[in-house]
Amino acid sequence: MNETALTVHQTARPHGFPTVEHFAFVESALPAPVAGSALVENLYWSVDPYHREMMDDVPGGFALGTPLEGRSIGRVIASRTPRLAEGDVVMHRQGWRTHAVVGPENVRQLPRFDGVPLTAFLSTLGGTGLTAYVGLTRIARLQEGEDLFVSAAAGGVGTATGRFARLLHAGRLVGSAGSMAKAAHLVREVGFDVAFDYHDGPVADLLGKAAPGGIDVFVDNVGGEQLSAAVGALREFGRIVRIGTISQYNIPDAPSPRFDYADIVEKSIRMEGFLVSNYRDVQEELYEFAVPRLQSGRLALDETLVDGFEHIVDAFLGMLRGENTGKIIVRDRTQVPPAN
Template sequence: MDNKQIILKKRPEGNPEEANFEIQAIKTPEVEEGALLLKSVYISVDPYLRGRMRDEKSYIPPFEIGKPIESSVIAEVLASNNSEYNKGDYVHGMLPWKLIQVHSGNELQKVDKEQAPLSAYLGILGLTGITAYVGLNKIGDLKKGETLLVSGASGAVGSTVGQIGKIKGCHVVGIAGSDEKLTIMKEKFGFHSGINYKTTKDMNSAVKNACPEGVDVYFDNVGGEILDAALANINRYGRVINCGAISLYNATETPKGPRHETTLVKKSVKMQGFIVRDFKDDFESATKQLGSWLQSGELTYSETIKNGFDTLPSAFIGLFEGENKGKMVVKV
């Protein structure tokens, strides 16, 4: 059986490029006692993977040169020598970018394709949806009637954040990079209004106009000047949830910006970064609630699905060029 893997060939300097990756033909391994033979079905590409391509200490070890990239994967069990799994089961876990691989079965979760499409377990019912849920609940402490501002609002996390805000009775404003994305945000996800940051010359004024009562909670996926604009319009006792900073991921040096200490103190603003794995104890309850909203029709999602294992590098690069609407997934 033909097999492949995708390795990190060299570390990116600035924007990632195809040359940073290499697709290699490899042998299909034998299934040992107690192990599973897995075939990748859907593979997630996520902005945070860019951070793991840097050779620096972080909350998760960096990728090694010459070793496969890894991310969230939905895989089919082709063969099982493990009593807890059967041939034909579908599982979810953090796995290397390989077509076929052997795995012990530890830290894998079975997923049910009858309950939701398999790709949903990488997005709305996976870490993406959980990130939105725990960020709003554990840090944002979102209350009915408040104004919620979301950056990266047409992406997988941002669109889920906005919908949860609507469910909780908030005024929801999203920031994205095209008029098409703003239309989707409003018509599909129910955002009250949106801001196209690429055509907006004065973000401070744009946020002020879209949030006339000020910003109570800002869910930040991009950082940079958009974060500056949100803080310029933050209300007293406002909360800023730092989930991501995609505008800075490819920067070769740290840009200088406004100093926010005075705003944080004068307005008693809470500003907190988080990693979703900080809240593992909440994963089960979060998934249950997200699944309930999905089944009731209160929650929906968008996906951008690329076809073919070899498209993984270009799909990942496309995240930084705004190619995705919702969750970016590769169907193997």
């Protein structure tokens, strides 16, 4: 067992795109659990787009000079509570650190499903997959045969949305991505009917070519021009599921998207955002939906794995630059499978 622990602190507020200079790795003595708590050695860490929002000086945002938070999976290595035993594998929100002292009330003990790796609990079976599932089933209320457009479709939520929508018998699936290679991957591997690189021209034109008959649902991870284009392409009684606005996270004073608000009224369009934390009661339903399909191979994991906690900042910045396909996860080097 390591005798020291590492944490990542935010040291300054970024004005625009963050850099490695906005973070610091801090070494300290290994923390000891107090009565009623346990010490967890983290094995996997999630880096997510919402972390960028929390880096700004906003209510509930990250405090400077303190360890950053985030979802993590770890193993209990010392316990002073009967509710957590050494060897238990748990999920908690004290990520961006190698070790964490947690109470039983702050963790979720993870079920083990044959053939399903632990990383799935940070991707398809975790907050990423739950966001996609809730967006489709609770917010959009997707119906069989309906046509769907997903922005940032090659990211974690985007790929999960595409795969779930296909399993829910959606109609035409259209995705946008940041490169032609990613667009091709969406069609070849994820199940989209057509995908485009949003850099290739006005998004309204690209979407019009990809979905000439319009769309019923737009799952929006981006905002900006893609939201504007989707409003124009939506049919009567269309729905917009607002998940994120990553196109504006790194642009100070970014303008709000511009679209014809009359379309919202004239086409009876509904636009709704949500926080996945308000839908934890859907977690078991997601397991029932996704686990058997993962085990049978009908559903695949879309993950980019980065080896080594020392690369967690690089992984986060790479995610903001769109370097990942699917959910990006950092893993401890001891979890890397041996070479063949």
